[in-house]
Amino acid sequence: MKGISGSVVLITENMPYLIEAYVDCCCPDIYSLINSITYVKRLTICSEATLDGLVTLVFNQLEHLEVCLCTVLFSSQLVQLLNASSKLKRVDISLMDGHDPRQDMDYWKEPSTVPECLLSSLQSLSWSAYTGEPEERAIVGYILKHAVHLKTATIKSYGSDVWNLEILKELELSPRASKTCQLMFE
Template sequence: MFSFSTTLETLILKYSVLVDVPSPVCMKSLRTLHLDSVDFKDSKSIRNLISGCPNLEDLFIYQCYRKDVVLTFTIVAPFLKRLVITDYFVGSEKGGYVITALSLKYLTLKGVSHYGCCLIENAPMLVEAIIRKVSYIANENIEGSLTSVKRPLLDLSPLEFPTDSIFYQLVHLKMYTRKEEWWNLLTLMFNSSPKLQFLKLTDEKRKFRKHGLVGGKWNEPKNVPECLVSHLKMFVWTRYRWEREEEKEVATYILKNARQLKNASFSTRPID
């Protein structure tokens, strides 16, 4: 059982702390909450803790080990601006996250697996979203809530993000080029982002990989996407792999069809 102060502005709970909140708390002053590998008695304790922080602006959740209790994080926070979820929980039961945050501007999801779900019910003010290292998450629940995002960073394969949504506000896209068939996800994003102005492709691995990922070919768009015809102005590709045929095809296609392009930059490792 935990007793909380009503004057706290920042609360950090770490490691073997057991959080047992059988009834709603009242922490009106709390603005920042860190939950780092803590133990919750049940999902009700999570709900009571977060709902008792009506003015919460920054929430960081980190889960990294198997727990006996299946937890659903219900996050209802009307003034929440930043939400970071890093979840490497290993388990065979379903749990996950249900998020309602009307003021949310910055979202990071990392490591959330297919054993859980992530439902973002309403985030109309989302500006930046980082989606990395997820594994077959219920993406239809995520992509619908990202339609207002302006600057996403995606580290996914097309199988992990089979989007059919239209991102009308998206102007700045950063994608990692290390997942299988990432180039086909790029095609999906071209077709779904009519106002895209800035594109950055990168592979942040320190060691330069001589051989590319196996499997799949790039599916060139049947028609030139609107963003290439009318809006794309800057294209940056770092750690470009000149020996990978699909990457050469992607680069050639963009340079050929981006009619408003003003700046293009490629950087790679030297040839051995």
């Protein structure tokens, strides 16, 4: 977390009244930092570190999650965060200010169980800087297939790329758990 002067501030004490957190961290062990903010309602996160320790963490209040695409560990981190956030209503996948897009995304491994938030609460998915790579299509397809209460899924192409008609058609024809979900392309 960046302080006012631009220096790094690392707070690891429990913060039960914190409502919103912006975590942009490259330290290898961020477990204690993440553990201190499990009460947030809104979390923006970018981490080059693996979030393997999150298996034991629970975000009881988290409703809005924004995950940065710049790390190659993106898809495994996304699954861990979804599993830890049963009340999640909104997921935004984007590039944080000043971050460069990843070169290659880690291999998408479909979770063995569907995250609770997809079955009970997720209403909105927004993916900015979407390139249509196979891993991205698999993740969007998985969310559409399992998010029972999804109302909107907005997919925004990266830069000035023109949408590939095949990618659009594939996403439009993807099975959806929510019959009322509107799929929008920008």
